[in-house]
Amino acid sequence: MSGIARSVVAWFAEHARDLPWRRAGFTPWGILVSEIMLQQTPVARVIPRLEQWLARWPSPDALAADSPAEAVRAWDRLGYPRRALRLHAAAVAMSEQHGGQVPRDVDALLALPGIGEYTARAVAAFAFGVRTPVVDVNTRRVLARAVAGQGEAGPARTRADLAAMEALLPSDPADAQRFNAGAMELGQTVCTARNPRCESCPLARLCAWRAAGYPEYDGPSAPRQARFEGSDRQVRGLIMRELRQSDTPVPAEVVESLWPDAVQRERALASLLADGLALGDPRAGYALPD
DNA sequence: GACTCGTGGGC
DNA sequence: TGCCCAAGAGT
Structure with a gap:
């Protein structure tokens, strides 16, 4: 083993935090859900939502049997609600194509919606002990x-x-x-x-x-995140919050009241419809997908 | 490859 | 206070 690997492994044995997904007996499904929730989302915000999620849907079959709308509602304000939709779709795929089991093969995991290079390897490595590089x-x-x-x-x-x-x-x-x-x-x-x-x-x-004396970084920098205030993402978030809270279709007038700029509001709404996060039209109103 | 996609806590 | 960005994925 390289010196770097040996040192990290020894340090980890002493300093690993006690996180839910590291507990003995935590299921591959639980690890998969945790990895999806942890995409761009801090650990502290994931933990309570993860435990509620797994108590309600302890297996892929359980989630697949419920509606995407319930998945998006339960996702609540974790952010990037497309993740909830894709996790539901992944559960359906596992239910239909993998006997309700989480696949252990990296390529099979990569084929699931919402699972990319990082998450596929993380699930294979942490849920099944597959030897594969995991890079976040x-x-x-x-x-x-x-x-x-x-x-x-x-x-x-x-x-x-x-x-x-x-x-x-x-x-x-x-x-x-x-x-x-x-x-x-x-x-x-x-x-x-x-x-x-x-x-x-x-x-x-x-x-x-x-x-090397901590030289200042001079290479290409990672792209910076666009400003959130006033962005389409903010408008989408406002609309999604309204849809989550309502058991009946949200009237178009209510959507209109959420953001003054009609052009941007319509653009955000259209993108939610395109993503499958919302269904409806101006007459019937808008709701989460069944 | 560049860009988009939520939310909220830390500095 | 305002800016930073966090276990990435999809287009």
């Missing part, structure tokens, strides 16, 4: 610093990122799983984007960025 934004930052000697990871380059992780990944599947999880944990809690705690880092003596 935290791991990318750890590798950029410790290995490449750069302060930031820059834009994601999936193939190269996976190859970089693969180069360090222990051959033993159990160690590989610990390294995958440990690298993410290290990036979240120690090797953070701002104010990294290098004095507490198990890789300090191996870190190329530290050895």
